[in-house]
Amino acid sequence: MMQIINNYLSMDAKTLNSFLALKSYIESQNFAGWDPYDGLNSRVFQATPLKHWDLARLAWIQGFKRSPINLRKLLLVPKEYNAKGIGLFLTGYCNLFKAQASSQSTGFGTQQEIRTTIDHLAELLIQLQSKTYSGACWGYNFDWQARRLFLFPKNTPTVVATCFCASALFEAYEITKNETYLETALSAVNFVINDLNRTPKKEGFLFSYSPREGNNTVYNASLLGSKLLSLCYKYSKKEQHKELAKESIIACCNAQEKDGSWVYGELPVQNWIDSFHTGYNLDALQTYQESTGDRSFSENIEKGFEYYIKNFFRKDGTPKYYHNSTYPIDIHCPAQLFVTLNRLHKFDENKQLAHTVMNWTIKNMQDKKGYFYYQLKKGISSKIPYMRWSNAFMFYAMSYYLLNTTSNG
Numbered sequence: 001m002m003q004i005i006n007n008y009l010s011m012d013a014k015t016l017n018s019f020l021a022l023k024s025y026i027e028s029q030n031f032a033g034w035d036p037y038d039g040l041n042s043r044v045f046q047a048t049p050l051k052h053w054d055l056a057r058l059a060w061i062q063g064f065k066r067s068p069i070n071l072r073k074l075l076l077v078p079k080e081y082n083a084k085g086i087g088l089f090l091t092g093y094c095n096l097f098k099a100q101a102s103s104q105s106t107g108f109g110t111q112q113e114i115r116t117t118i119d120h121l122a123e124l125l126i127q128l129q130s131k132t133y134s135g136a137c138w139g140y141n142f143d144w145q146a147r148r149l150f151l152f153p154k155n156t157p158t159v160v161a162t163c164f165c166a167s168a169l170f171e172a173y174e175i176t177k178n179e180t181y182l183e184t185a186l187s188a189v190n191f192v193i194n195d196l197n198r199t200p201k202k203e204g205f206l207f208s209y210s211p212r213e214g215n216n217t218v219y220n221a222s223l224l225g226s227k228l229l230s231l232c233y234k235y236s237k238k239e240q241h242k243e244l245a246k247e248s249i250i251a252c253c254n255a256q257e258k259d260g261s262w263v264y265g266e267l268p269v270q271n272w273i274d275s276f277h278t279g280y281n282l283d284a285l286q287t288y289q290e291s292t293g294d295r296s297f298s299e300n301i302e303k304g305f306e307y308y309i310k311n312f313f314r315k316d317g318t319p320k321y322y323h324n325s326t327y328p329i330d331i332h333c334p335a336q337l338f339v340t341l342n343r344l345h346k347f348d349e350n351k352q353l354a355h356t357v358m359n360w361t362i363k364n365m366q367d368k369k370g371y372f373y374y375q376l377k378k379g380i381s382s383k384i385p386y387m388r389w390s391n392a393f394m395f396y397a398m399s400y401y402l403l404n405t406t407s408n409g
Contacts, residue, residue, distance in 0.1 A: 012355075015405075016107075018362045019398045023108070025370030026391055031089055031121070032079045033387025034072050036374055039064030040143040043076035057145040070384045083128040083138035085388030087165035088396040090121040094171040095399035103406045115176065122172040122181050125165055130157040133211070135190030138165040150214055158210045159196060162188055163224040170231055182235065189232040189241060192225050204251030217266035219252045220277040223284035226252075230284075230291040242292050249288060252281070253300045260300075260307030261323065273323045275312040279336035282308065283343045305344055313337065313353060317360030329376040331390045334361040335397035342400040351404075358401060361394075 039045070039061045050056035064071060071077075097114045100106070108114065130139050137157035144152040152158075169185035172178070197208035199216040207225035209215040229245035232238075256262055262281055264270045285301050288294065311323040312333065319333035320326045334357050341347040341354055365373045371385040372394045385391065 014362060015358055015398075015401070018366055019402065020107075021366070021370035022372065022391065022395055022398065023370075025385075026089065026387070026395060029079070029387065031086060031124075031387070031392075032081050033085075033385060033391070034070075034077060034079055035082055035140070035142065035388050036065045036386055037061055037140070037144055038072075038077055038080075038142040040145070041077045041080070041141070042072075045075065054145060054151065057143070057151065061145055066382075068380045068382045068384075072384075079387070080141045081124065081128060082141050082388035082392075083125065084140065084161040084164050085392035086121055086125045086128060087138070087161070087168040088388070088392035090118065090125060090168035091164075091171050092392075092395045092399035093117050093121060094168070094175055095403050097175055099399070099402045099406045102403075105406075118172050118175060119178070122169060122176075122178070125169065126180070126184055129184075130155045133157060133191050134194035135187040135192075136166065136184045137162045137188060137191040137195070139210075146215070150212055152210065152212065156210055156212065157191065157195070159192065159207055159221050159225045159228070160209070162191060163228045166228055167231060170235075186232055186235060188228060189236070192228055193240075193244065196225060201251040201254065203254055204247040204249070206251050207248055217270060219255060219262050219265060220280040220284075222248045223252050223281050227284035227287045230288040234291040242294070245288055245292070246294065246296075249285065249297060253285075253297055256300055256304065260303030260305075261311075262304070273311075274321055275308070275319060276330070276332035276336035278304065278308045278312070279340040282340055286343050301344065305340075305346065308340065309350065309353070313357060315356075317353075317356035317358075319357060319361070327376070327378050329365075331361075331365055331372050331374060331394055334358070334365070335394050338397045338401040338404075342404060347404040354401065354404075358398075 040057060045051060045060055093114055096108050097111065097118065100108055100111060100114060128138060130137050138161040139155045139157040140161065141154060143154050146152060166185040166188040169181045173181040173185065192207065195211045197213065197216055198205040206216055206222040209218055209221040226245040226248040229241045233241035233245065261273045262278060264272050264274060264277055282301060282304050285297050289297065312320045318326065319329055321328055321330055321333055337357055338354060341350055347354060364376065367373065367383060372390045373381060373383050374386050374390050375381060
């Protein structure tokens with residue numbers, strides 16, 4: 001395989017082999033798999049009256065999530081498609097298409113082969129939409145108990161999943177010019193405008209995480225709503241899309257600390273500062289700026305990036321979950337770095353950090369079978385292959401690394 005990828009001059013062989021192993025693994029699984037939070041899909045649990053008790057649901061989910069032993073086969077949890085995971089894969093293959101075109105190498109497949117996969121994933125994503133809402137939207141393929149606050153039934157759409165999925169369809173449209181992909185992605189703006197709740201602030205408002213009541217305090221969720229509106233404005237040129245995006249951004253930027261950080265959310269139990277959600281925030285702000293031409297928040301981006309790059313990565317490449325604590329090291333922590341550097345056009349000036357973090361991640365978080373681990377803890381870590389959380393996100397992230405480390409031979 002390495003002989004046919006000789007045009008990838010600036011990407012080291014270790015990273016290339018790692019990516020190819022991951023790609024081989026996910027394709028062998030046909031993009032379906034388990035998730036850290038899919039415990040309630042257990043046919044055993046669903047056959048018991050415990051499914052009606054919130055504490056039992058919460059304990060069951062947490063037991064599956066925390067166990068280093070995979071109980072899913074025993075307790076009949078099927079491998080399934082996860083819409084956000086498919087969206088991440090779709091964006092990743094779109095990036096592969098661009099990298100292949102730039103390098104003229106067939107190491108990742110021919111243009112036609114990658115294009116075929118893009119169409120397959122885009123059509124699958126369209127099929128996985130949640131129904132009966134104002135526009136295209138997506139949720140998760142499992143019931144999810146959020147503490148004792150509320151139950152998200154399977155396929156309840158969220159702004160996070162919807163943003164990642166619609167963004168992927170925009171990317172697919174740019175490559176294929178398939179109008180169905182564009183129309184579906186654009187319709188997601190109606191979900192954001194009509195189905196999400198808004199919580200007024202002194203200036204602006206926050207979008208809710210989902211249409212359900214009581215999940216309206218998370219900054220990255222609101223900013224992902226703004227990101228989606230911004231992407232839609234890029235195509236629609238409707239001032240409403242730009243104005244609503246800006247209102248949410250104003251509220252979220254007013255909540256940014258002087259040092260450039262954001263806490264996760266407004267509730268006391270959400271008062272932490274973490275790595276990858278900070279990256280989500282920066283990505284959303286950058287997307288708004290580039291899609292609308294409005295540079296009102298450029299200082300927020302710069303301050304946020306400076307905080308992000310200085311507080312979440314050690315010199316040896318170890319990624320930190322929190323600004324003041326390393327563990328648990330979630331796969332999103334290193335992965336989001338490559339996305340953030342690409343989106344903010346800061347890869348070249350941070351190339352050594354990216355290389356060091358990539359090497360650390362491959363060494364410490366990739367299994368010999370090709371998949372990546374969910375989290376590393378101080379004690380026993382889980383090495384269960386999670387398709388959406390670990391492998392889709394790392395595939396997505398590594399595809400951005402590829403875009404910045406490939407060149408013509």
